[in-house]
Amino acid sequence: MDLVKYLCDHLVEVATDPAGTFLDRKLLEKFDGQVTGVHPVAPTSPSSLKSIAEPDRDTLVHQLADLLPNLQQDPTPATNLIQILVRPSSYTFSRILQIRPAVDFPAGLSAPSPPINLATLCLLEKAKLRKSDSEIIAGKPEVVAALITLWLSTSDTAVSHKAHDVFLGLLTADRGEQSYPLAESTNQHAAYSQSLMWRRVFRDKDIYGLIYQICSLKKAGQDGHLSKRDKTVAQARLLDLVAKIDCDAVRTSQIAEVERLYDVTGEGLLEFAALRMVDYEDDVLMHMTLMDFFAELLKPDHSVIQPPDTSFQTSLPSFTLEFLTRSGLHSRTLSFYLESAKHSSLDITYLYSRSANYLSTYCSYYPTHFLSSPSVVGSTVLRLSEVLQGMTPGRWAQGLTPKHDLHVLASLPGPALLPGSDSASPLFILPVRPPNEDALQTLATVFRGPKNQGQTRVTLATWDESVQRSAARALYYLYLEEHPGMWQDVVKAAETVALKDAALAAISLMEAIINSSWSPLPSDNVEDPSGLPTETQLAHVCRSSQPLPPTGVLAILAPPALEVILPYLFRPAQTFSNLVGGGKGDVESAAYRVAAAKFDVLLALKFKLKEVVQETGQLGEVLTTVDKRLALGVLGGQSDVGGRIGTMEL
Secondary structure, X not given: OHHHHHHHHHHHHHHHOOOOOOOOHHHHHHHHHHHHOOOOOOXXXXXXXXXXXXXXXXXXXXXXXXXXXHOOOOOHHHHHHHHHHHOOOOXXXXXXXXXOXXXXXXXXXXXXXXXXXXXXXXXXXXXXXXXXXXXXXXOOHHHHHHHHHHHHHOOOHHHHHHHHHHHHHHHOOOHHHOOOOOOOHHHHHHHHHHOHHHHHHHHOHHXXXXXXXXXXXXXXXXXXXXXXXXXXXXXXXXXXXXXXXXXXXXXXXXXXXXXXXXXXXXXXXXXXXXXXXXXOXXXXXXXXXXXXXXXXXXXXXXXXXXXXXXXHHOOOOOHHHHHHHHOOXXXXXXXXXXXXXXXXXXXXXXXXXXXXXXXXXXXXXXXXXXXXXXXXXXXXXXXXXXXXXXXXXXXXXXXXXXXXHHHHHHHOOHHHHOOEOOEOOHHHHOOOXXXXXXXXXXXXXXXXXOOOOOOOOHHHHHOOHHHHHHHHHHHHHHHHHHOOOHHHHHHHHHHOOOOHHHHHHHHHHHHHXXXXXXXXXXXXXXXOOOOOOOHHHHHHHOOOOOOXXXXXXXXXXXXXXXXXXXXXXXXXXXXXXXXXXXXXXXXXXXXXXXXHHHHHHHXXXXXXXXXXXXXXXXXXXXXXXXXXXXXXXXXXXXXXXXOOOOOOOO
16 A cells, blocks of 8 residues: 555654654644544545555554654654554554564653653553463563553653553453352452462562552652652552452552551551551542542442452441441541531531542441441431521522532431431421422432332342331321422422423422332331331321322322322423424423423323232223323423413522
8 A cells, every 4th residue: 555655664764863854744644544544534435444454554563663762753643653553452462562673661651751651551551451461561570660650650641541541451351261250259359369460569579569659658759759749649549449459459468568668557558548648637639539439448349350249238347348437437537527517617618528428328338337326327317407407498599509418318228317206307308499409309319219129229238128118108208298288389390491400300209209119117016126107107197097108109199299290290391482592392492301301200100000000900090191191292282382481489
């Protein structure tokens, strides 16, 4: 191919005079577009693109690899071309090893040039696709050391991300070649710890010590060491990786001689990262990063190299929760939310939201552990009550909501939200009027319960799932007792199309009740340790002489929802067709989005009604009416000039 030959000749000229002959950028760009097809000159004419013969591909890669070490100009065009040429999956690491002269990986990774770093990483990345190739790299400690140094030390974010991906890929290169069952986490940890790459990183004193040396603040700013600022960047990068490779090798001592230098007492890299590495008292930004790291560790599936932690299926905490609790990190992290008065205003400004996120994660994944800590439950409920009571109608109307606190509230296990003998539930403080998107979405989350039976979050395996379902049902009826006009206000919000987000949230609340996964409460003659009220007690509090509807769809078809929800759902949708710039059926308009959401609720109601009709033979007339409305489409067959547009009433 003439273009390939022309490019090869040009690269020879540049190699002959690397300082005086400049790379022809236009030629390289033309090659990119017309030969590789990565940057096509005429993207509308794919037939004009041509492929490159594999021998020509090898020739160009060899020429470019030979040229880069001596190039005395911006290497970006050349490095970009290398990355494009080796991108196909058919270009294996074996072919890279055949390049002559051989690729100097340490030099490429250590070069003070991000383009050269990225090109080298692109070549090295090929080794992560096969275990045998990753073992070749493991046998080259100078390459591993250069890779780790680049990943932790570079000031270029793109290079660091790429180096992280390559390093993680080399550590997990044998995932697809395991012969042991994934469920046997102990065997899996053993298999990883015996792989050559893991042994190089965790059993080689120089490599293992390099990680500690780069990230430790002990010699920050001294000759041969990063500045404190750069070390904190390296610390954040290490925290990100530790969460992903969390396993026995990370949790236990590997080389005590190295660890003692950094005050690590027996729990390896995890202890160093979580407890010894960060100066959290003097660096609030790193404290934020550290708290995010703790929250990530709580998630059972945080590690990419092991199956989800199965200890959460018992009454025992997971290893990471036990570690965080035993080390005092759990209580310290929670204190910035639960005991904010004890901390400085600066810390609360930055750390309150992180602490709230940690608490939400903790409650979501370990509800049993949370409920077994009465002081934490009491402090959480009190904190939520204080925050929500401090909200005014004007702040709700303006959307100035305490988002982090609402996230915590929505994450709490249901029994924690039930009112006590001497305390009300913070849930009951949430208003439905004035309409507020966050408040309505929080109510929807709490009242829905677990989304789908058999497909619930893994967290609910920590306890009887029916407890959460029963609590969601009880909380709905108790909230309705406190807010008897709830459904009138919800429908009014749904019809206020001018407040699109609040309208969609109101419709989402309807859908949450219809699709809720509720369970009955304990019987009067059954002793229940969950703290839930009985059916009789709930009916008494709600002043009902009859048993309350057992499911969400039946609750929608019972007063007080019945009088307002069905008429709203059956009414034609509102449109802006009578306004300039609007248009019936305009999918970009607020009115159409609200109409589509309302139509989806009707569909959900239909499917739930079909289940009721099949089980009981009742409500067939309601189902027929729903089908008729659905047949009219999203807008309900509306032919008049526009519908009534709801207006704000605050």
